[in-house]
Amino acid sequence: MKKVSVIGAGFAGLTLSLRLAQKGFTVELFEKEPRVGGLLGTDRTDYGISEKAANALIRTKESEDLFKELGIQPSYPLESSKKRFIFRDHPTRWPLKFAESIQFIFKFIPQFIFVKNKLRPKEFETLENWGHRHLGSAATDYILGPAMQGIYANEISGLSSKLILGGLFAGKKNKRYSGLLTGPGGMQDLIDQLESRLRQIGVKIHTSSTVELKNLEGPVVLATSATAAASLLESSIEKSFENSFANTTAQTSKILKTIKMSSLISVTLFFKNEQKKYQGFGCLIPRQFHLKTLGILMNSYIFKDRNGTYNETWILGGAQEQPLLALSDLEIISLIQTERKKILNLDSEIHDHRINRWDHALPYYDLILEKAQQDLNQLNPTKKIYLHGNYLSGIGLSKILERSQFLSEEIAKHHG
Ligand SMILES: Cc1cc2nc3c(=O)[nH]c(=O)nc-3n(C[C@H](O)[C@H](O)[C@H](O)COP(=O)(O)OP(=O)(O)OC[C@H]3O[C@@H](n4cnc5c(N)ncnc54)[C@H](O)[C@@H]3O)c2cc1C
CATH class of the missing domain: 1.10.3110.10 (protoporphyrinogen ix oxidase, domain 3)
Known part of the structure; x- marks a missing residue:
């Protein structure tokens, strides 16, 4: 059977490995961290679950099929989540x-x-x-x-x-985008089921592993961030790849290096008192108010399994707010309490919290990325190295899943 190596076991690498193995490839998946999932994961606390990053996928045929084939009973949003607020002096549905x-x-x-x-x-x-x-x-x-x-x-x-x-x-039709879906125990359900299905169908998963491209057999997929993909390609050039595609590899690495990454903090807070004033998906904060908060997710009004102890997830950061990542936990909590008073006009004691600092984690969908995608498309594909991840087809998981399907078909066409 043909062999494919996938580097990076985030959602992109896991779903691509699944599709490739289902097409009959022998797949080896290499992850530098001790656990798979990349940005995705769920912490379990005494008060309920706390997502590390994404809390759900957009519900499409592909995402529903994925849940079905992994045997996950999807959790769909509550009726209350249909209300969405935007801050303009106070949270409002029409700003x-x-x-x-x-x-x-x-x-x-x-x-x-x-x-x-x-x-x-x-x-x-x-x-x-x-x-x-x-x-x-x-x-x-x-x-x-x-x-x-x-x-x-x-x-x-x-x-x-x-x-x-x-x-x-783009003229694409027949996409049924209707709400969201997640696992009953959060996104970790999805990661756990993906990992165990991959092992069942013979995908070798190497965690805490560092690899050199030149030592890998068959086509290689870099399913990492753009920055990590650039470094992997750069080190492979130093280790002298065949001349025929050394040039393309060098150019690809150069383009990937231009892509800017932004940093984020996501904080889930479990409150002693439930807030009932704003019962909806959450509240977005326009930049005009010069607050550090980008948005608030009111988890207890989004999914039914999250309403034990009332909890919210606060997202702070962005390309201009890198210094926020240097704040201590106490400083972050105090900043949120101050902004919660300004935005929701609420003061409430906190039972517990989980802070996730994501340093240079998400690609900045700016004009530089637009140029980088254009330049990457103009390069002659090597058919030996493929790129995958949230800087190519979209930042959201449903788009990544679509690209996994597309890439697996491309690889099967050229190497099957
Ligand atoms: C706070 C937050 C909230 C979000 N909310 C949503 C949401 O609600 N819905 C949604 O659809 N999306 C959401 N997103 C976006 C989505 O979570 C990400 O775009 C997606 O998880 C990225 O997956 P990925 O596999 O491309 O990258 P990653 O998850 O970054 O995975 C890349 C993997 O590659 C590994 N790696 C890197 N270098 C190497 C190397 N040299 N060797 C081996 N392995 C390596 C990394 O360790 C990592 O495991 C959110 C993101 C954040 C940060």
Whole structure:
């Protein structure tokens, strides 16, 4: 059987290994950390679970199929999660004032109905520019900005409109995006089931392992962050690969190195008192208020298994907020308490908390990444080294899953 080596056992590496093994490849998966899952994982506390990073996948046919084949009974969001808040002096479901709403309706709706094509983002245009052109400044600042920052964890003044909105105009249909899904015990259920299924079907998983590309047989997939992929490629050039693709490898590494990564903190807090004022998915915070919080997830109103002790997850950080990672635990908790008072006007004692600092963890979906993706697409593929991860097809897990399927088909076509 043909052999494939996959480096990096985050969601990208795990799901790709599954699809490759199902296509009959002998797969070896190498992970530098002692555990698999990468950014994904769930802490269990006396008060309930706390997600380390992602709390759910977008519900698509592919994600539902994955849960089904792994035997995980999905947990779907509660009805209460349909309400979403945006902060504008207080959390509100519609953050625009009357005149701003009129401006938005008259600017956006006619374009949407009559000249939809004009909404297509331009190359190398920031999302903020796109928003000003099509939505007006208030809707950009108080709706588009916070919504996108909730997913991409960065201000829209730097985000690429093409990378983020381009897919909406790509003509892909038949995708059934309807809500979210997770495991009843959180994302760790998914990781545990993926790991055990891979072992069952013969995938060799090496944890705490460092590998050199030149020692690996068959095609190799780098399913790490862009930065880690750049270093792996760079060290392989030093160890002198065959000349035929040394050049492409060097160019790929150079492009990957340009990709900026942003840092985040996610903090789950278990409160002594349940807040009942805002019962919804959560609250997004526009940058105009100069707060450090990007968004709040009201976990107890999202999934039914999270309502034992009322808990919220606070996300802070982004490309401009790297210094936050140096704060001590006490300083982070005190910052959240201050901002919780300003945002929700609530003071409540905390039973317990879990802090996750993610240093340079997420790719910044900016104009540099747009250029990097364009440059990577123009390189001659080596058919020996493939790239996978959240800087290529989308930051979210459902997009990563789609790419795992696509890559497994590509590899089968050339090496099966
Ligand atoms: C706070 C937060 C909240 C999020 N919320 C959501 C959400 O609700 N829904 C959603 O869809 N997405 C969410 N995301 C995004 C999503 O979690 C990530 O994009 C996704 O998990 C990335 O998976 P990955 O496999 O590409 O990368 P990673 O998880 O980073 O995995 C890469 C792996 O490669 C390993 N590695 C690196 N270098 C080497 C090497 N040299 N040798 C071997 N192994 C190596 C790493 O140790 C790691 O295990 C969130 C992210 C964060 C940070």
